[in-house]
Amino acid sequence: MALLLDSSIRMWVVLPIVFITFFVGVIRHYVTQLLHSDKKIDLEQVSDSQVLLRSRILRENGKYIPRQSFAMRKHYFNNAETGFFKKVKRKVIPKNPMTDHSMLTDMMKGNLTNVLPMIVIGGWINWAFSGFVITKVPFPLTLRFKPMLQRGIDLLTLDASWVSSASWYFLNVFGLRSMYSLILGQDNAADQSRLMQEQMTGAAVAMPPDPNKAFKSEWEALEIVDHKWALENVEEELMSRDLNFGTFFSQDRTCTMF
Amino acid sequence: MASVSEMYDVGWEEMRDKLRKWREDNFRNSEQIVDVGEELISEHGSKLGDDIWIIYEQVMIAALDCSRDDLALTCLQELRKQFPDSHRVKRLSGMRLEALERYDEANKHYDAILQEDPTNTAARKRKISILKAQGKSTEAIRELNEYLEQFVGDQEAWHELSELYINEHDYGKAAFCLEELMMTNPHNHLYCEQYAEVKYTQGGLENLELSRKYFAQALRLNNRNMRALFGLYMLAGRGTKENKCSVKAVEEMLESMQITMS
Numbered sequence: 001m002a003l004l005l006d007s008s009i010r011m012w013v014v015l016p017i018v019f020i021t022f023f024v025g026v027i028r029h030y031v032t033q034l035l036h037s038d039k040k041i042d043l044e045q046v047s048d049s050q051v052l053l054r055s056r057i058l059r060e061n062g063k064y065i066p067r068q069s070f071a072m073r074k075h076y077f078n079n080a081e082t083g084f085f086k087k088v089k090r091k092v093i094p095k096n097p098m099t100d101h102s103m104l105t106d107m108m109k110g111n112l113t114n115v116l117p118m119i120v121i122g123g124w125i126n127w128a129f130s131g132f133v134i135t136k137v138p139f140p141l142t143l144r145f146k147p148m149l150q151r152g153i154d155l156l157t158l159d160a161s162w163v164s165s166a167s168w169y170f171l172n173v174f175g176l177r178s179m180y181s182l183i184l185g186q187d188n189a190a191d192q193s194r195l196m197q198e199q200m201t202g203a204a205v206a207m208p209p210d211p212n213k214a215f216k217s218e219w220e221a222l223e224i225v226d227h228k229w230a231l232e233n234v235e236e237e238l239m240s241r242d243l244n245f246g247t248f249f250s251q252d253r254t255c256t257m258f
Numbered sequence: 259m260a261s262v263s264e265m266y267d268v269g270w271e272e273m274r275d276k277l278r279k280w281r282e283d284n285f286r287n288s289e290q291i292v293d294v295g296e297e298l299i300s301e302h303g304s305k306l307g308d309d310i311w312i313i314y315e316q317v318m319i320a321a322l323d324c325s326r327d328d329l330a331l332t333c334l335q336e337l338r339k340q341f342p343d344s345h346r347v348k349r350l351s352g353m354r355l356e357a358l359e360r361y362d363e364a365n366k367h368y369d370a371i372l373q374e375d376p377t378n379t380a381a382r383k384r385k386i387s388i389l390k391a392q393g394k395s396t397e398a399i400r401e402l403n404e405y406l407e408q409f410v411g412d413q414e415a416w417h418e419l420s421e422l423y424i425n426e427h428d429y430g431k432a433a434f435c436l437e438e439l440m441m442t443n444p445h446n447h448l449y450c451e452q453y454a455e456v457k458y459t460q461g462g463l464e465n466l467e468l469s470r471k472y473f474a475q476a477l478r479l480n481n482r483n484m485r486a487l488f489g490l491y492m493l494a495g496r497g498t499k500e501n502k503c504s505v506k507a508v509e510e511m512l513e514s515m516q517i518t519m520s
Contacts, residue, residue, distance in 0.1 A: 064444045065437045
């Protein structure tokens with residue numbers, strides 16, 4: 001079904017929504033940075049996360065160390081009585097969001113800076129730019145999407161691919177993520193999808209709320225791993241190839257700073 | 259004395275980029291850094307913008323290496339003015355005290371940092387290096403072990419521990435540390451080669467066989483590693499059960515020696 005839309009829609013609706021979304025995102029980024037408070041890191045959590053990392057590396061790269069060393073480490077972790085994963089039980093305090101003050105403020109700040117503007121601006125756009133369709137999505141949609149994407153337009157025969165301004169706004173919110181990383185650099189606070197994946201990387205990785213469970217799953221994973229030494233035939237492999245010294249040594253290598 | 263920019267005919271942007279490259283690749287060419295950095299700071303300081311703070315840090319550490327206390331003090335004062343409460347700057351002032359051999363004061367500095375932030379790894383590592391500088395290697399080893407019990411993933415620390423153990427001739431434990439490093443960096447030929455050397459020094463038939471395998475692995479990862487080639491040659495020439503490796507190793511050794519001489 002072909003509809004011809006007024007070109008002033010493009011100028012006065014599509015582009016303004018893009019700009020509004022973009023600038024609100026940038027402002028959100030700077031506001032979040034201003035309100036940002038340093039997270040207090042627990043020594044034990046850091047230590048535990050690194051131990052888990054070491055155990056994982058042992059599983060993956062254990063084939064590069066001799067068999068006995070691998071056995072020694074596996075024993076250290078998994079031994080029935082003295083193994084690390086068996087012996088160490090961490091006291092788990094379930095973090096109740098209501099009583100834990102820092103988590104409460106963090107949650108509130110997150111809500112304030114991310115969800116609130118989205119709702120406010122979404123509502124305003126819905127009110128200001130209502131009653132007409134903006135654009136057509138390139139793929140066909142079923143009729144069930146109509147009430148969601150075509151608010152305020154009560155045409156039964158209109159194709160569900162034609163969407164209103166609110167849906168264009170939401171499309172922008174998720175689509176401009178890559179623009180933000182281009183302009184604001186990686187790791188910016190305007191990136192809303194990070195709300196959905198609460199992750200911190202680096203030296204201070206926040207432990208999953210139950211380290212005991214993590215230990216148990218790591219123990220199981222380590223139990224089933226077998227040591228297949230990668231260096232079994234390394235000498236034959238080395239001898240079968242040429243060492244290729246031809247281009248390596250040259251006379252005119254000057255060492256300067258620049 | 260001609261300035262760096264005159265000698266090499268480079269502009270300030272190139273000097274800044276060179277410093278960045280040295281910083282990212284973790285070079286320790288302190289004299290060069292001091293030369294380039296000093297000129298960059300004094301002549302082109304205003305053009306650098308916010309980069310200048312990290313350049314101050316880099317130049318300060320290089321100045322401490324070259325015994326340029328005046329330069330180190332200027333950099334430190336600038337940093338202190340800009341970042342008054344920073345742990346990173348406190349660590350730098352601790353390092354300056356270390357360079358002046360005022361170890362007790364430096365220790366107090368680091369203890370103060372650790373009281374505020376128990377997870378600060380940099381301060382703990384500096385305390386261990388104070389012990390090493392004072393020659394108390396057994397205590398340094400003990401402290402480093404404790405540190406590693408908590409921060410198992412710190413590769414710099416594992417490497418330092420392996421060096422300390424080698425100095426104490428405790429090759430078994432040094433081998434353990436190097437194994438940790440090999441596991442986390444399986445494609446680094448230098449760790450394989452160091453491990454093979456430690457095993458060779460330990461001696462004993464099993465260790466020698468292991469050593470030969472790791473020399474071969476180091477060569478497989480990087481053809482040019484001469485030490486590994488030499489190690490392989492030394493082991494192959496010992497006439498163990500598998501003689502087929504030895505002849506080829508000798509031939510390769512001769513070939514490489516011919517090339518280096520021509």
